[in-house]
Amino acid sequence: IDRWQPDALVVGMPLHDDGSDSDISKAARKFIRQLDGHYGLPVHTMDERLSSHAAKQYMKQSTSKQEIDAVAAMIILQNWLETKST
Incomplete structure (x- = not known):
């Protein structure tokens, strides 16, 4: 921060x-x-419901929990930003 x-x-x-x-x-x-x-x-x-599922779909070849969590966080932030732009 x-x-x-x-x-x-x-x-x-x-x-x-x-x-x-x-x-x-x-x-x-x-x-x-x-x-x-x-x-x-x-x-x-x-x-954050479904963010981990969406992250797994986004990264089908990755099985690393750390990578999936990072992508899930990205999806959560992207979804929040999209709600602010409408």
């Missing part, structure tokens, strides 16, 4: 298929509060 100096942060929100909070959602909300308290930047959330 110090290096890139973003104006805002985007965090993927892990939800159940029906849109309700999952157990991990609680941890994500705590993480968001920590980010807000530490950096004072706006923190936006984006539904």
Whole structure:
């Protein structure tokens, strides 16, 4: 964050298929509060359902969880940016 100096942060929100909070959602909300308290930047959330699945489809030849997670994060951010442009 110090290096890139973003104006805002985007965090993927892990939800159940029906849109309700999952157990991990609680941890994500705590993480968001920590980010807000530490950096004072706006923190936006984006539904991350299906982002890992989309990342796996995007990277069919890769089995590395780290690479899939990185692409999933890219997809979450891309989806958030698309919602802001409409």
